[in-house]
Amino acid sequence: MRLLSVLYDRGAARLVRVWRRSLHFRVVSVTLVSSTLLVVTFSWLLASQITASQVGSKLNEAQNQLEQGRVYLEPQFRDRGEAADPGVNGFLRYATALLVPPTSTAPKDAAQNDKAASVPYYVLLEPTNPDFLKAVKPQSPQLEDTRAVQKAVPDDLRRTVKETRKSAYQYVRANPDSQGERPFIVVGTMVNTAMGEFSLYYLYPLDEQVSSASSVRTTVFVTGLALVLLLALLSALITHLVVGPVRIAARTAQRLSAGLLDQRMEVRGEDDLAALATSFNQMAANLQRQINRLEEMSRLQRRFTSDVSHELRTPLTTVRMAADMLFANREDFDPLAARSAELLQAELDRFEDLLTDLLEISRYDAGFAVLDTEAVDLVPIVTRVVERLRPLADRAQVELRTVVPDEPVIAEVDPRRIERVLRNLVGNAVEHGEARPVVVTLADGEGSAAVTVRDHGIGLNTGEDKLVFNRFWRADPSRARQTGGTGLGLSISLEDARLHGGWLEAWGAPGLGAQFRLTVPLRAGDRLLSSPLPLVPADAEPQLGPIPPDEPTRGVRHAS
Structure with a gap:
């Protein structure tokens, strides 16, 4: 753990150092992060909209099919007798226990009504009064299959349908046909007949919608990833085109500051970067001329100072000898002349110190110290x-x-x-x-x-x-x-x-x-x-x- 912490700290420090020093890295990173966030957000919205549209379309289809089933079933009970009637018994066995896909063996009248369905679905008809089914003798082999269908209908939906007396729907995951648990949309409503109230439920599988949504998500993810990589590549290329000349200008400026005054940038094309290189070269040329001029003036100044200092040594020595003699005999002079000799001696000392300092400064300027x-x-x-x-x-x-x-x-x-x-x-x-x-x-x-x-x-x-x-x-x-x-x-x-x-x-x-x-x-x-x-x-x-x-x-x- 300690080693991982050290490696993490070093990596973070190196990343921060690269972020601070590299404009290229900052531009590419910002472009990559912003494009990733944009693509992820857009992909999520697009996938959500497509999935919601497909599921909504399936819900409308299920609700329409439910209404058609209700309209179909209500007349079927008008001319039926009691529940013990053989016709009623056979119909209820069909109505309460039938799996109704397009390929089912249901009676023709029901099968004709179900031809509009594009995929297999399940129908469940339940009486409100449980005692109503006591007269029904379940002899159909398909009756056993309804238990899984009944189990797939959630109790919350049953309560909602019975309490509101209106159609309702709910999304569930169920296994009504032993093909594995998968998503379903369950719609239900009440059917009022002369023989009592019944609850009618349709169960539509959403396999196609789930597969379509997964395909959409995969397509959007792959497309988004390709778009992010393309944006990163484009930003790296464009940044390189812009930062490259700037780096060349920085290196050239460093060489100029190091004293290599003949360094110049290469001018390519006629765009803004070429204008920058041309202006930079003109500035460098002007600086070189000015620096050479100043160096020449400085050299002449140092030479002048050194030559003047040396040349003044000889007359200063002569004047010093005369001043020393006057200063030594000042007691023989009148007070005004004696004071003049003292002032002359003091100023000659200052003048000699100035010449000494000028010579020393000239040595430092010439680099000879x-x-x-x-x-x-x-x-x-x-x-x-x-x-x-x-x-x-x-x-x-x-x-x-x-x-x-x-x-x-x-x-x-x-x-x-x-x-x-x-x-x-x-x-x-x-x-x-x-x-x-x-x-x-x-x-x-x-x-x-x-x-x-x-x-x-x-x-x-x-x-x-x-x-x-x-x-x-x-x-x-x-x-x-x-x-x-x-x-x-x-x-x-x-x-x-x-x-x-x-x-x-x-x-x-x-x-x-x-x-x-x-x-x-x-x-x-x-x-x-x-x-x-x-x-x-x-x-x-x-x-x-x-x-x-x-x-x-x-x-x-x-x-x-």
Whole structure:
């Protein structure tokens, strides 16, 4: 039973998967089910109507024959004597005990009346008073056969006929002739004579109607099954004609998305599908031209950025030498010239940082960036970055806090790039911390290590957690460029994280500050599944309320 249950579950899951993924299967299935229901309903109605028509026709025939029998029998008793009369005795033996098929040996007068019957039937004449038959001496060998006929007439019909004094009918299954039980229709009425009341019953077999109904049902079933199969075949063929080009278009689109820009659909005919293929090919050609154009522009831009950065190195070196000399001798200048030398030195530092970042971005754009990984302890790296930025934090009146584990956190990373990422994150937190504490936390677990940088400054608006990684993006466009770095720090940090196979994510809320999280695998090349630190800080959750399921922290374990 367990094996059958497992096989059933697998079959159901596979069927659901095919239903969801295959338009062809859905169309054929819906057509097959709907056509089956339609054909079954129509077949049932048709078979019921035909059977009802045949049985109704037989009922009308039986009722007409019953009325003719009643009209025939009533005059037969007028000129008869008492029941002991030999003529009456012989007639009653015939009337109460006679099997009357067309081939019977009944008296001529009765046989003449029964010629209208198309099939053998049975006649039963019963007196209302049972004592009436005492004078009858049953000597006919056919009298014994009437017992089965009398037994075939249901008592309910007898009561109905006697109580209503009208003709009635009923369907029964009986065996009046030892040929096996089969369906009959029994009609009965009252016959009033000078010798008393009699009940007259006719029993008509429905063998022909049953056989005809069975034949109709078989024919309708076979025809319906053939029609359902034909509809399924037609729907499969038509769906294939429609879905085939759509599948080809889907495969072609997948190849285009994979970078095979020369892929095209084959155009056949002049119908709507051919127009779809032609439009698709035109779209693909336009996309190829645009992508090639953008790639060429991007290549020229990267080359321009790289060339300009390199070309600026030489004059920058010369200007740097002159600026260093002026800066070193600024005490000999008047205050205005000394201040100019200090500003020149500061702007040259910013310019040099910008050139360095531009060169780094150009390496990433060109795909030349490579990792120089080694197994290092992340604790000293985090501590070193914080200590180097502590003077900057002191000037901004920001308290820097560090939370690191007591044990080493060994990870296979490029220490230079990791240190650059942390330096950018901590520097931004200090800049936007608004003289409030900044907390740097390091943790590891489940094959990954994470560093979070939490500030309590102005925070981020909705949607800005993705924009902060764009190049040259600023939260406040009106803010002067004299604050902040080059505008490329977080973009380079994101590329550094991706190069490690890690994550760099941001969270923020207005008035609640922001938190950035860097997660990298402990072993180079491993795939990240979770982070040991939450993206949303614990001190912000009570103010935010329950975190919805699609929050970035889904699948991330909270540190204990």
